[in-house]
Amino acid sequence: MAARIEHLVTSGEFTLDGGTWQVDNNVWLVGDDHEVLVIDPAHDAEAVAAAVGDRRLVAIVCTHGHNDHVNAAPELADRTGAPILLHPDDAVLWQQTHPERKPDADLADGLRLTVAGTDLAVLHTPGHSPGAVCLHAPDLTTLFSGDTLFSGGPGATGRSFSDFPTIIRSIRERLLVLDPDTVVRTGHGDSTTIGAEAPHLAEWVARGH
Template sequence: MGAARINRLVTSGQFSLDGGTWDVDNNVWIVGDDAEAVVIDAAHDADAIAAAVGDRRLTAIICTHAHNDHIDAAPALAARTGAAILLHRDDLPLWRQTHPERDPDGWLEDGQIIEAVTPLHVIHTPGHAPGAVCLHAPALGTVFTGDTLFQGGPGATGRSFSDFPTIIDSIRDRLLTLPPETEVLTGHGESTTVGAEAPQLEEWVKRGH
């Protein structure tokens, strides 16, 4: 089987919301060993993601939130692999903007532990989206934050379904309480650590959004 490892795949496509469309690069995270894996955020390119998974059994497609750029390839990847799509129920209205014909297969809940190759602890972190979640992998010293926390600050809150005070509360109460050495693997861009981001919290609050 081998030890759990994390692979990063960057895919390119478009993010659309509130009538606007932007070109984006997304991080797709694959967590697994030699035999099986889960995908965190099936963005843009089901073929590229399936190739990165290889001949391993894909057990779940976990959505950190339901903005289209994080879920657009999920149904195609699920159809190809038989993996279940998992999303927090509060993001179902966003999900249905992109995939009105197919709901997720299961619901993520705060405090849930996904028994993957390494246990993934679900942390509900609303703000960027109502059903945004982060996935903490204690054994790997890692948290997958989707678009909740980036290198340099919180995710955007200027569009529908988002709220700046809520994302600040989520980051302060749910993420900055993790060990400071915890690596933060984000939905876009480069990684950071909890310890690197924690001192900036008050500055984000002052700047607002």
């Protein structure tokens, strides 16, 4: 039986380039009754740990290094013993939030993570940040997109370490080639599908969004 997907929303602050914003984050859990993987533990380690319950936490996966996606990771790791995984290109962002603690292992394009008999493939999708990744779970017809792709367009690229042409290339070459029925479970806000977003690529490019 394939793993199931669970969803938790946590709230807190996103801080970068001297600014601070209140944000709601999607925290995703993939697993079964025995083991689980957490994607982007944001703001509230206690709430995420409660969602994990007494299951074995296989890994804590951070889709990128912005503080609102990693700020609860060390506490969750300390509570559970699970390793924190991050793409090394986002080390500089991680260090802004956790200067005394490094991730435990690197994410890399093509790496496969397995939980509850279900594979998640790591797709390196830079643009929102240098080390941004998405996780593709074909058996679940799902893409966990972090802040690379949202319902309505690409993630923000107006701040440090981001680049608009790069995120467009990542979306075009790595994400829009997936099955149109693939559900895109995002880092913030509502889910969407690849098929719903693909027709709008030219609009995004035109407005430089």
